[in-house]
Amino acid sequence: MEDTAIEEAEVSGAAEFAPALVAAHPQGHSVAVAVGSELRVFNLKVGCAVSLAEDTGGRSHSDAIRDICFSANGALFASAGDDKLVKVWKTDTWCCIRTITSEKRVSAVAISTNGLYVTFADKFGVVWLVTLGENGAEHVSVDNKPVSILGHYCSIITSMKFSPDGRFIATADRDFKIRITLFPRNPLKGAHEIQSFCLGHTDFVSCISFTRISEGQSFLITGGGDSTIRLWDYINGCLLDTFQIRDKMGELLEANVTDDSNLAIADICPSNDGSLVAVAIQGFNGVMLLTCDLIGKKLSFLKVITMEKSYIPTSLASSSSTEALWTVMGASNMPNQAASQLLTRLRIVPHFQKDQLSSAYSGPPILEDSEVPHGEKLLLALQGSLDIAKQEEVLASVLAALKVSMHKMLVKKHYSEERREQRKRGRNDKKFKS
Template identity: 80%
Template sequence: MEDTAVEEAEVSGAAELAPALVAAHPLGRSVAVAVGPELRVFDLKAGSVVSLSDDSGGGSHSDAIRAISFSANGVLFASAGDDKLVKVWRTDSWCCIQTITSEKRVSTVAISNDGMYITFADKFGLIWLVTVGQSGGGQESTDNNSVSIFGHYCSIITSMKFSPDGLFIVTADRDFKIRVTLFPKKPLRGAHEIQSFCLGHTEFVSCIAFTCLSEGSSFLLSGGGDSTVRLWDYINGCLLDTCQVRDKAGELLEPNETEDNNLAIADICPTNDGSLVAVAIQSFNGIMLLACDLVAKKLSFLKVITMEKCYIPISLASSFSAGLLWTVMGASNMPNQAGSQLLTRLHIIPHFKNGILASSDHVPTVLVDSEVPHGEKLLLALQGSLDIAKQDEVLASMQAALKVSMHKMLVKKHYSEERREHRKRGRNDKKIKK
């Protein structure tokens, strides 16, 4: 029965739904949204749409972008996805300076703190590393330029981050594991030393993020399919606290929307000082705020910011300098969706850095469209155009699809022997012998 259900979902294409992503420049200079193969960037300083260019010699994204990330200082930006391309952009010119080709589809990407290396994970669970700019001269990087440094073999990597001090690279997977690996001084030779494992999630780990005390010590936050947000001493692999969000979210949902697989954590985003954590939850039309006491090492429910019924945030990003929390809803590869209809919807929450949201007498609000920085110009650039009369209909359809998309993408699939052999024969990611 389970094999049949999975195979039917696969044939219908629902499992290939590609959620939209949002990323904010750490200094508040720009914001990027990815939906399908489209990368949309808006310059917040100049108040204008960014025109992307490419000097890498590689092609443009031709399939769904699955990961985007700014470097720690905001100088570089990386995008990667189902077309097996990893593209590296300079954010001063928004010119692509390097294109790396992966043998398999890419699930996540990260940039080392010093900006010297790009790491990306493929669908087989291998983590690859490339030196930034090594291709040079306008030549496209090939898979020969990337080096496999370690892996969670046969387990899809769902999230990857460098620690704030740059000493560790942390990877999470759909088999409930979080691995903390020492990032070596010569990473091209491989990353062989495991610092710790953070074990405790009972379903897939969907997202991880670092949060820091003012004196510099850092902790790891994680969210998963078990509807929990967890706080870790990642260096020692110790679970410090767990916040179960299912009950709180369930109070605000209809009874038929509270199944476990509909309340997975979609994304988490802490404030710069670590005192607050914003949480996006599958099926939940709003953001849940958690108080994070890094001294007492405790997570606790604080309040909920609700949004309209048809809006379910699936990706979060914070611009610390401006104190804005960016949220996005959107997806590509939806049934009957043309390339020109790649719709996303943005909502922005202000005061995400100065403690106002943590005040017990403050009622958090979402900026209305007229209050959004640069207003209609920004919204048109990042959301895409759509007939207002059709907007509710499209968002409702998208909402229904997004409720099950994460579960279908991240829960390990089980296939019959016949189906497994059929999939092997149809693989298109086999390495071509030269």
Template identity: 55%
Template sequence: MDESAEIVSDGGHEAAAAAAIMDTDNGLVEEEKNTDVKVAPALISVHPFEKSVVVAVGSELRLFDLEGDCSVSLKDDSGGPFHSDAIRAITFGAKGRLFVSAGDDKLVKIWATSSWHCARSVSADKRVSAVAISHNGKYVAFADKFGVIWLITLDEDDANQSKVDNKAVPILGHYCSIVTRLEFSPDDRFIASSDRDFKIRITAFPKRPLKGALEIQSFCLGHKDYVSCLSFAHPLGYDHGFLFSGGGDSTVRLWDFFSGLLLATCEVGAKAELLQSTGTKDSYPPVTDLCSSFDGTIIAVAIQSLHGIVLLNCDFSDRTLSVAKVVTLEENYFPTSLASSTFTQRMWTIMGASNHLTPSTTQLPTRIRVISGYCKDRSNDNGYGPTVLEDSEVPGSQKLLSHLQGSPDVTKEDTALAAAAEAVKVSMRNMLIKKEYTLDKRELRKRNRNDRKLR
């Protein structure tokens, strides 16, 4: 393995200041001594028909049934353990029948939403960074921190033919680069995978995927920093559809993914006037998440230093992306994850993290804000555009918020929210920004690698 591409941040540990020390047993020099707990951004996912909402905070999954107006406890019938470490990826299937969670405990758990029992639990070799469910509900794909993408088949015939029993099969790889997002195209013909090395790979999804996905359709190259999020759009009148991406270069880009051609770029950080001075050069904060409307004409974008979201208009015929509106939320609220419900035209946002940077505080606040009407015409100012709902107007109201947010008192503390924002910022940087090592340090790390399995 090329050590220059080695994954050096395997879980977003927060760096604590410490002097370099020498381990006399193995000669390994430690530059950092991690005495603090890990920080994982809070995640939110909404059932495609808005039947339920799921929040992941650390190793905890919180579920609220909107149809039954009640919280639900998840049950594990798979015989495996519950999540015991930070959850890094959650998603509903396109039809809402499946839900998948995965993370740092190397577990991929597949839940049946009809009963909210874990139907299957698969152990990965490395920590999991991204998951996706095929639109036909037959496959679950996940990526680990070493850039390998694995496939779980839910199709009994496929599983019997390949003699696979509760195991995942590797189908493609990103050469030791952390995969940040996975998405199946709406027709399941392609799977898009992005990584921290600025690239997006479009792979043709084969008829027999358990044999491997070897045919690369295209590479979408143009981002100047890591790619953080992806979203397919399939508007009427276009054969293959399009792909949106957001990244650490503070841009959202529109792609003809079939050919890999970059069609449009919107510098959302610059448009939202979020210029930062880094001391050596000026930069813009990264895009943390995005999601698009069903037809792809509206894209909601979360930016690390923006207390709100940016709504973009996409004109596919003119190949343009333009800022339609910046929806401002309260100060010190910086969304870490977005989820949309097309049928109700509601955008669900969450801000939070699993733990604090300092041992004195064991839990950071989690805060949910919901925006209604984000897909509607925003050309006038007569209240017909996006509206930030009050807590009493959110579906499920206080009952939902109390369950999904945790303690209702700490969420109102501005200082706690500011600490959460800073924790998530440091966590994302440690996980996605590469560390530079001297040749001597690289050789030292190579000799002391702990991921080599004994034969």
């Protein structure tokens, strides 16, 4: 039965589902949304959509973008995906200053805390590194090719982040592992020193994020397919606390949603001070808010912000200056999906801080479209359309997939002996030998 379901997912394209992504500039200067091969950026300071420029002579993204991120100071932005391209942008001009070609499809990308390096992970679980230089990639020669620095041994890396102090790089995979690696002074020679492993998830790890308690102390928060949010002392690889999502979600979901795989964690986003964690859950129309007591090392339920039934967030982001939580819904690589259907929907939580989102706060939890900063200009630029009816029609087609797609995409596939032999005969290396 399991083999049949997986094979159907492969044929239909659900296993290749690509969620829409959102990223916010650390100082609130801009916000970016990626859906399919499209990268949409809005300048919040000027109040207009950004026209992306290409300075490298490279090609634009031609397939689904799988990860996007800003650098710690917001000066750089990176995008990467299924077209095997990693593109680095300067955010003051939004010119692409570096286009890097990967040997395999890219699943995660990150910029080092000091802004000198960009790392990306491919579908074989290998992490590659490219030097950017002191003032951006324009000072690096074109023959600066990627070098491999670490690997997860053929396990797809699902998320990758640098620690706030830049000392470590954390990588998570679909085989339940989180590796904390010491980021060396000369990473071009490889990152061979493993600080710790954070082991405890019982299904794929879908998202990781650092949260800082002070200048010299931070913790790691992770979410996965086992429906848990976990708090880690990542330096020592110690699990500090586990919050089980399904304990709070049963009464909020439809009666027919009982399988734990339908409660996979889609994304997590800590608040600026680390006291709150927003959680997007596969199949749930809203976000769950947890309090994070970094002194007591405890995760606790605060509340749920419920959105319309047709809205399931696929990605979350926040910035240090605006105190807003950005959420986006959308997908690409769906069966029979045309390029004109690459629409997204944005919902913004205006006061993403503990005191204003407590149970006693009575203010609006979500901004209406008319209250969104820069209004229709921003929505048109990032959503692709202002026609709510059209959005509903397009997003309704991906709603069912959003409830199950993450598990189908990341769960390790199991095949019958007969099916394994069929796949072996179809492999390219076997064909070439014959």
